[in-house]
Amino acid sequence: MPLIQCLDCGKLERNPVRGRCHDCHRKRRVASGYDSQEWGRCAKAFLTAHPFCDCGAPAKVAHHKFQGMRPTSRGGLDWRNLEAKCHTCHNRIAQSYRL
Ligand SMILES: [Zn+2]
Numbered sequence: 001m002p003l004i005q006c007l008d009c010g011k012l013e014r015n016p017v018r019g020r021c022h023d024c025h026r027k028r029r030v031a032s033g034y035d036s037q038e039w040g041r042c043a044k045a046f047l048t049a050h051p052f053c054d055c056g057a058p059a060k061v062a063h064h065k066f067q068g069m070r071p072t073s074r075g076g077l078d079w080r081n082l083e084a085k086c087h088t089c090h091n092r093i094a095q096s097y098r099l
């Protein structure tokens with residue numbers, strides 16, 4: 001596997017996460033609020049209340065309906081802005097964002 005240069009710090013990484021080294025990926029997650037306790041609690045409660053994805057598979061991800069919304073955004077912890085998704089459907093949405 002070739003080494004990939006991290007988009008943020010330029011470090012060469014053998015196994016990057018979305019184009020970034022693991023340190024930078026973690027920092028971005030922390031900055032976005034996805035590692036916060038508030039989000040963890042919110043997502044867990046949401047998935048308990050909404051256990052299934054639209055496709056009928058068990059939901060695994062509390063997904064923000066609006067592109068670019070994060071736990072730190074205004075309304076980012078509001079259930080009205082969340083959708084319960086399985087990994088397959090969530091990956092499909094994430095792909096469409098990148099197009
Ligand atoms: Zn980096």
Ligand SMILES: [Zn+2]
Pocket residue numbers: 053054055056057085086087088089090
């Ligand atoms: Zn699904």
